[in-house]
Amino acid sequence: MTRTSxxxxxxxxxxxxxxxxTGAVLHAANRSGERNQEQAGxxxxxxxxxxxxxDGGRRLLVRNLAWGPHRDEIASVPAGRPDGPxxxxxxxxxxxxxxxxxxICLQARxxxxxxxxxxxxxxxxxxxxxxxxxxxxxTRARVSPSGHLVAWTVFVSGDSYAGTxxxxxxxxxxxxxxxxxxxxxxxxxxxxxxPYHASDINIWGVTFAxxxxxxxxxATAGQTYLVQGDPAARTLTTLHRNVECPSLSxxxxxxxxxxxxxxxxxxxxxxxxxxxxxxxxxxxxxxRRDVDDQALWADGSTLVYALPGDxxxxxxxxxxxxxxxxxxxxRSAVAxxxxx
Amino acid sequence: MYLADSRGSKAxxxxxxGLRPGRRVAAVPGTVLALGAVSLITDISSEMVTAVLPLxxxxxxxxxxxxxGLLDGINNGVGALVRLAGGHLADRxxxxxxxxxxxxxxxxxxxxxxxxxxxxxPVISAVLALDRTGKGLRTAPRDAMISLSTPPERxxxxxxxxxxxxxxxxxxxxxxxxxxxxxxxxxxxxxFAVSGCVAALGVLVLVLFVPRQVASRRHAPDAPGxxxxxxxxxxxxxxxPRATLRDSVALLRRPALRRLxxxxxxxxxxxxxxxxxxxxxxxxxxxxxxxxPLLPLGTAAAFLLLAVPxxxxxxxxxxxxxxxxxxxxxxxxxxxxxxxxxxxxxxxVVAVLILHGAFYAATDGVLAAATxxxxxxxxxxxxxxxVGTGQALARFVCSLGFGAAWTLWGGRTALAVTAAxxxxxxxxxxxxxxxxxxxxx
Numbered sequence: 087m088t089r090t091s092x093x094x095x096x097x098x099x100x101x102x103x104x105x106x107x108t109g110a111v112l113h114a115a116n117r118s119g120e121r122n123q124e125q126a127g128x129x130x131x132x133x134x135x136x137x138x139x140x141d142g143g144r145r146l147l148v149r150n151l152a153w154g155p156h157r158d159e160i161a162s163v164p165a166g167r168p169d170g171p172x173x174x175x176x177x178x179x180x181x182x183x184x185x186x187x188x189x190i191c192l193q194a195r196x197x198x199x200x201x202x203x204x205x206x207x208x209x210x211x212x213x214x215x216x217x218x219x220x221x222x223x224x225t226r227a228r229v230s231p232s233g234h235l236v237a238w239t240v241f242v243s244g245d246s247y248a249g250t251x252x253x254x255x256x257x258x259x260x261x262x263x264x265x266x267x268x269x270x271x272x273x274x275x276x277x278x279x280x281p282y283h284a285s286d287i288n289i290w291g292v293t294f295a296x297x298x299x300x301x302x303x304x305a306t307a308g309q310t311y312l313v314q315g316d317p318a319a320r321t322l323t324t325l326h327r328n329v330e331c332p333s334l335s336x337x338x339x340x341x342x343x344x345x346x347x348x349x350x351x352x353x354x355x356x357x358x359x360x361x362x363x364x365x366x367x368x369x370x371x372x373x374r375r376d377v378d379d380q381a382l383w384a385d386g387s388t389l390v391y392a393l394p395g396d397x398x399x400x401x402x403x404x405x406x407x408x409x410x411x412x413x414x415x416x417r418s419a420v421a422x423x424x425x426x
Numbered sequence: 427m428y429l430a431d432s433r434g435s436k437a438x439x440x441x442x443x444g445l446r447p448g449r450r451v452a453a454v455p456g457t458v459l460a461l462g463a464v465s466l467i468t469d470i471s472s473e474m475v476t477a478v479l480p481l482x483x484x485x486x487x488x489x490x491x492x493x494x495g496l497l498d499g500i501n502n503g504v505g506a507l508v509r510l511a512g513g514h515l516a517d518r519x520x521x522x523x524x525x526x527x528x529x530x531x532x533x534x535x536x537x538x539x540x541x542x543x544x545x546x547x548p549v550i551s552a553v554l555a556l557d558r559t560g561k562g563l564r565t566a567p568r569d570a571m572i573s574l575s576t577p578p579e580r581x582x583x584x585x586x587x588x589x590x591x592x593x594x595x596x597x598x599x600x601x602x603x604x605x606x607x608x609x610x611x612x613x614x615x616x617x618f619a620v621s622g623c624v625a626a627l628g629v630l631v632l633v634l635f636v637p638r639q640v641a642s643r644r645h646a647p648d649a650p651g652x653x654x655x656x657x658x659x660x661x662x663x664x665x666x667p668r669a670t671l672r673d674s675v676a677l678l679r680r681p682a683l684r685r686l687x688x689x690x691x692x693x694x695x696x697x698x699x700x701x702x703x704x705x706x707x708x709x710x711x712x713x714x715x716x717x718x719p720l721l722p723l724g725t726a727a728a729f730l731l732l733a734v735p736x737x738x739x740x741x742x743x744x745x746x747x748x749x750x751x752x753x754x755x756x757x758x759x760x761x762x763x764x765x766x767x768x769x770x771x772x773x774x775v776v777a778v779l780i781l782h783g784a785f786y787a788a789t790d791g792v793l794a795a796a797t798x799x800x801x802x803x804x805x806x807x808x809x810x811x812x813v814g815t816g817q818a819l820a821r822f823v824c825s826l827g828f829g830a831a832w833t834l835w836g837g838r839t840a841l842a843v844t845a846a847x848x849x850x851x852x853x854x855x856x857x858x859x860x861x862x863x864x865x866x867x
Contacts (some may be wrong), residue, residue, distance in 0.1 A: 092634045099630050103623040110620060111606055114613025121611070180485070196608060201481070202716060219716035223484045241484055242718065255715065268715060285702075285832035352548045 124154035125397075129172055129417060136162045136175035138187045138210040144426040148419035149182055150174055151398040160191070160212065165384075165424060168401070168416040177212050181224045184208075184423045186233030188261045192224030192240075205238050207261050216264050221255055226331070226380050227421070229261070230294035235317065236261050237292035237300065254290040256302065258317060273315065275304065276323045282306075289313075289322070291331040291380050293341075301325075301332045301341060312341065312361070326366060330356065331380035333389075335406070339363055342371075342381040342389050342406060350376070358391060360406050369408045382422050392420045457575035458584045460635040461568055462591030467628035468531060469592055472557070473599025474621040475538065478607060479550075482614045487545060504555065506818045508562030513811025514674045516567035523567035523574075523807060524638050530564025531632055533557070535625035541618045566811035571636065573798030573806050581798050582745055585791030586737020593730040597723065674808035682800035683809060686746075687816045689855040690793060693753050694820030696848035698828050698841065700725065700782075703763070706837050707778055712768050721779065728783020729790075736787040737795070745796035746859040752788025753852050755781045760845040764838065793817070 124131070129152050136147070143164055150161035150172055160182055161172035179191035180203075189208035194201050203224055206217040222242035229236050239256045259266040267273075270289045275282040288305040292315070295301070304313040304322060312329035313322040333342045341363060344356035354376030360369045371389065381391040389406050392399040397418035404412045516526040537557040544550045569585075576584040602624075603617050610616045678684050698706075704721040707713065740748040759781035766774045794810060801809030824844075831840035 087634075096630065096634055099627060103627050107620040107623040110616045110623075111610055111613065114606075114610035114616035118611035118613065201604070201607075219714065221715035221718045223481055225484060241480055283833050283836070285829045285837070354546075 121153045128152045131156050131172045131174055134173040138184050138189055140426050147423045149179055149421040151418040175212055181227040182421045183227045183229050185229040185231055188229050188233035190227045190229050190236040192227050192238055226291050228292050230297055232297055234297050239290040254288045256289045273320045273322045293332050293334045295338050303330045333381045335383050336386055344377050371404045372410050373404045373412045390422050454584050454587045455575045458572050462588045464628050464632045465592040466595035469595030470599045471621045471625035473596045474603035477600035477603045478617050486614050505558040505562040506815045508559050509565050509815050510811045512563035513566030513807040516807030517805055521639055523571045527564040527567040528632055530560045531629045533560030535629050538618050538622035538625050542615055566807045569794045569810040570806035581795035582737035582740030585795045586734040589791040590730050590733040593726050597726055677805055677809055685858050687813050689858055690813050690817040691820040692851045692855055694817040695824050696844055696851045697821050698844055699825045702828055706763055710763055711770055724779030725782045728780045729786045732784050732787035737791055740792045745792050748788050749792050750856055752785050756785040757848050
């Protein structure tokens with residue numbers, strides 16, 4: 087083969103492959119344009135003012151995933167009419183939680199070269215109080231019942247060739263002073279009654295009891311644990327095995343969590359369970375599907391959680407005591423928080 | 427003409443014996459540039475995927491990617507063993523380097539469109555494992571082709587040019603990926619599609635522009651003196667004895683290769699993995715967390731800029747010497763992390779990253795060049811694989827040990843112990859390699 091014919095083949099291939107690549111990019115870009123169009127039959131959305139202050143009624147705040155110009159904005163619906171019109175706030179968050187007039191919003195900032203992420207503390211009018219840069223992709227966020235403390239978890243990954251070593255980083259900040267514990271891995275760990283050190287510790291999914299106590303997941307050596315955390319003493323104490331993404335009930339007696347169940351398919355290993363903190367008994371909920379979310383207690387007896395849906399995810403509910411059946415609460419929504 | 431393929435057709439780049447004085451371009455043979463281009467294009471493709479994969483898994487699929495990490499170690503081990511197989515296969519049947527490398531590049535290219543169909547962690551992990559297999563297969567035959575096409579006294583520079591081109595691709599990949607994501611708004615499928623097209627282009631460049639058989643520029647391993655004589659007239663077409671598995675294993679009986687392998691393993695045992703070093707750097711110097719993802723870029727940039735000059739220096743002062751000096755850079759980097767105060771500032775971070783990049787520049791291609799010098803041409807694939815796999819497995823063992831040491835004593839002490847071990851290993855290695863130089867060749 088002559089040099090000219092090789093170059094010709096290369097040129098043709100560059101043109102063909104370039105056309106294929108360009109086609110794929112344009113197709114995807116076009117599809118993203120569609121996402122800015124409201125879908126027929128989707129939840130009605132109206133712009134308005136969303137506040138974290140009590141307004142007499144109970145409300146549910148979510149990240150709105152319905153297609154349209156207000157996708158990803160924090161939206162509010164009356165707790166009793168979750169499928170009713172959504173009031174959108176103009177504040178975009180990947181993850182969100184709120185309590186007692188404080189909000190935590192994990193945002194993506196689209197840079198020229200790369201996305202960066204930040205955790206933004208919001209006041210009752212959803213205005214930024216302060217923000218912190220975060221090192222990776224946001225996954226969990228919680229505010230303590232008093233609104234004084236906020237916590238969030240992000241995934242951090244290396245950049246080496248096909249590097250797939252993911253790890254989590256969980257931070258805890260004081261919404262009033264701005265003081266931050268950047269990495270809960272620096273807390274001392276007491277595992278099974280003894281001090282424990284390991285370089286492979288990962289912590290994620292904080293849920294607050296009050297300002298002096300929280301629960302979270304600690305993973306080390308291929309095992310996950312429920313830990314109880316003390317922000318003042320900077321300690322984490324293991325309580326139970328095989329608990330991920332804990333969520334404390336309003337009365338503080340039970341923990342809803344995702345449990346890795348034996349025999350489940352490897353790509354869907356988690357089921358939604360409830361742990362009684364008094365006698366450490368575990369109750370499987372009636373949700374038989376794989377739940378990869380930090381559940382939320384709607385009240386003392388009902389759990390809310392996200393499952394994949396047509397527009398990203400839908401919110402579902404199931405009774406916490408193992409009875410009943412899962413029920414869809416709301417389409418195209420994620421990251422719920424109840425107010426009032 | 428060392429660039430000719432077996433059909434005797436014209437080479438893509440002007441063939442040149444690379445020895446004429448005053449012709450700097452000739453310092454790097456066309457085959458090396460072609461292989462460098464293949465690596466550059468392929469790395470753009472792979473790093474595109476690597477850069478967006480965590481985002482895809484978490485943001486688009488809504489999964490927790492932690493399970494990935496468990497498979498990573500296994501994949502690495504498999505990759506190292508596949509490299510041995512790739513090297514051996516490439517030597518069989520009289521130099522099948524291009525074919526084996528082509529299968530390796532092809533396998534990885536296939537993985538990109540497969541990602542379009544993978545929506546669960548086990549499937550994504552399986553695709554990544556296949557990608558690793560492709561990488562393992564192609565590495566040794568590629569380095570063998572670079573070794574074969576380059577005159578011995580230019581090997582350091584040739585490998586330096588190749589590694590610099592490779593790293594350029596690695597740095598460009600994430601930029602392309604994020605540009606596509608930005609334009610398409612979360613179009614991960616578009617990223618995978620573009621990555622697949624780029625990978626296919628890399629395979630095509632290999633098929634079109636890398637000669638099927640690279641005639642040896644070399645006469646015998648460790649041949650002394652200047653190589654000004656014309657290349658082996660038997661050249662490309664002459665049948666060489668088939669390399670058997672026994673021959674490949676017997677390579678270790680060659681004292682020079684054994685010494686090099688021992689040194690690579692010894693020093694590999696004290697080479698802390700990149701992620702541990704970045705973690706220590708971030709923690710010890712209280713670096714803001716959002717700067718953490720930039721640390722590997724710093725190392726890569728320094729590697730990119732220093733690979734060619736270091737390779738050229740290696741050709742002058744000796745590859746073994748520079749290989750040892752490279753570990754001196756690593757020792758300095760460890761020392762800086764250990765000695766720096768907690769508020770040392772960014773200058774220390776920059777210095778550590780430059781030293782870390784210099785370490786790679788002075789060792790990565792240089793080791794391959796040194797290996798090429800001590801292995802007979804018909805066993806270059808197996809020889810490169812042997813040294814490379816030995817080093818990779820040693821570094822893996824170091825990671826396990828370092829993790830345990832960190833757990834027991836804390837990161838700082840673990841690094842101090844590793845630094846001390848590195849000094850011991852370097853002293854031992856310098857003795858081993860000095861012996862090698864004393865042996866008449």
